[in-house]
Amino acid sequence: MSSAATILHADxxxxxxxxxxxxxxxxxxxxxxxxGGVVLSATxxxxxxxxxxxxxxxxxxxxxxxxxxxxxxFESYVAASRQVMDILDSFTPKVEPxxxxxAFLDVAGSVHLFGPPEAIxxxxxxxxxxxxGLPISIGVATTKHLAKIASRVxxxxxxxxxxxxxxxVFLAPLPVDMVWGIGPVGEERLxxxxxxxxxxxxxxxxxxxxxxxxxxxxxxxxxxxxNDDRRAVESPGRAGSxxxxxxxxxTAVDRRHTTLLALADRVGSRMRRKAVAGRRxxxxxxxxxxxxxxxxxxxxxxxxxxxxLFMTAVELVDGLITERAAARRITLVGISMSMLEETxxxxxxxxxxGDESExxxxxxxxxxxxxxxxxxxxxxxxxxxxxxxxGSLLRDTLEERSPTEAMEE
DNA sequence: TCTGGGGTCCTAGGACCC
DNA sequence: TCTGGGGTCCTAGGACCC
Numbered sequence: 020m021s022s023a024a025t026i027l028h029a030d031x032x033x034x035x036x037x038x039x040x041x042x043x044x045x046x047x048x049x050x051x052x053x054x055g056g057v058v059l060s061a062t063x064x065x066x067x068x069x070x071x072x073x074x075x076x077x078x079x080x081x082x083x084x085x086x087x088x089x090x091x092x093f094e095s096y097v098a099a100s101r102q103v104m105d106i107l108d109s110f111t112p113k114v115e116p117x118x119x120x121x122a123f124l125d126v127a128g129s130v131h132l133f134g135p136p137e138a139i140x141x142x143x144x145x146x147x148x149x150x151x152g153l154p155i156s157i158g159v160a161t162t163k164h165l166a167k168i169a170s171r172v173x174x175x176x177x178x179x180x181x182x183x184x185x186x187x188v189f190l191a192p193l194p195v196d197m198v199w200g201i202g203p204v205g206e207e208r209l210x211x212x213x214x215x216x217x218x219x220x221x222x223x224x225x226x227x228x229x230x231x232x233x234x235x236x237x238x239x240x241x242x243x244x245x246n247d248d249r250r251a252v253e254s255p256g257r258a259g260s261x262x263x264x265x266x267x268x269x270t271a272v273d274r275r276h277t278t279l280l281a282l283a284d285r286v287g288s289r290m291r292r293k294a295v296a297g298r299r300x301x302x303x304x305x306x307x308x309x310x311x312x313x314x315x316x317x318x319x320x321x322x323x324x325x326x327x328l329f330m331t332a333v334e335l336v337d338g339l340i341t342e343r344a345a346a347r348r349i350t351l352v353g354i355s356m357s358m359l360e361e362t363x364x365x366x367x368x369x370x371x372x373g374d375e376s377e378x379x380x381x382x383x384x385x386x387x388x389x390x391x392x393x394x395x396x397x398x399x400x401x402x403x404x405x406x407x408x409x410g411s412l413l414r415d416t417l418e419e420r421s422p423t424e425a426m427e428e
Numbered sequence: 429t430c431t432g433g434g435g436t437c438c439t440a441g442g443a444c445c446c
Numbered sequence: 447t448c449t450g451g452g453g454t455c456c457t458a459g460g461a462c463c464c
Contacts, residue, residue, distance in 0.1 A: 074429075078429080258434095264434080
């Protein structure tokens, strides 16, 4: 009954770190980590010392005193990722990228052109190394989930094929956390029942797993353990949300509001670049004990302008803090927009709240907000991001930037 | 192992409608 | 008028992924 193994999962090894080593050959063979305050990626030499994402930089150096730490260069990673995705596209139109460094392929329709899936996987690996200079591991199997597990087993710089019919033998001895969706909490819960391998998980009645993890999710996990998750490889639709967050002390009101304005600005300009607008604003606050709280509001109409987004976010965050965390330290704030809709080029003036939009002054304010956003976006396109900074952000920008802020895009 | 930023998906409960 | 079932939308929180 099992169909042929034509699904590939291709996953670049230690991606950011590998790009750095490629561009600086003197780093080859050394323990290298990319990051600053936090390790984002580490070479296998560094991983032998227990250095892997996401541990703190100080902890990383403690574990590996000879560690070479390099700051990230995201433009190079994006460029390398595009090159690799282009190579994948040349073997089949059915490519589903799932992050900057990995993708699924369905090569069922390509075998008459390029040979069996295993041969295709081998050619992909050769080309990525020859043309991009990076090692890429590939898993080949009958389903996406199994192909993903196979590529993990193949790492580093390897190829693992799980032929049709041999799925059960392959899966049985692997630890449960290899299953997509089982993390530290799920692993711990299963361990309490004496379940450590996928084979043991599979031997349980489906109803038992459903009782432990909830009907929907439990059934899902049980199916995956049984290699019964046959979703097709699909080109991705557009993202369902756009968000930004910033770690750092935001307990003081003015500090918090400045951060929120910067975040609203970032989220707004990204939405406008993608030509989408969102109806739900969600804010998140993290407290000093690592717990987090969130508040969301659905607006009467979609927005993509910085100003109404900022005002809504301030209201939600300040309300949340007075209600739940008046005496706590705030270590992170975030804004996310969801319920996204595509926007035509010339969008209407969209109301923030009923009462404000009814006034002429309210409409003018929105018009001005939109014109200001457009002007800022245009100037940034022409002169680059740092050229245009909102007045209330200027004080912050002139201050020394924190290493984590300097790290991002 | 307490640490970044960007996401997805699921659960549970409440409000509200018929 | 306190009593059923079903559906939808929304909010808040949590686990997980890269």
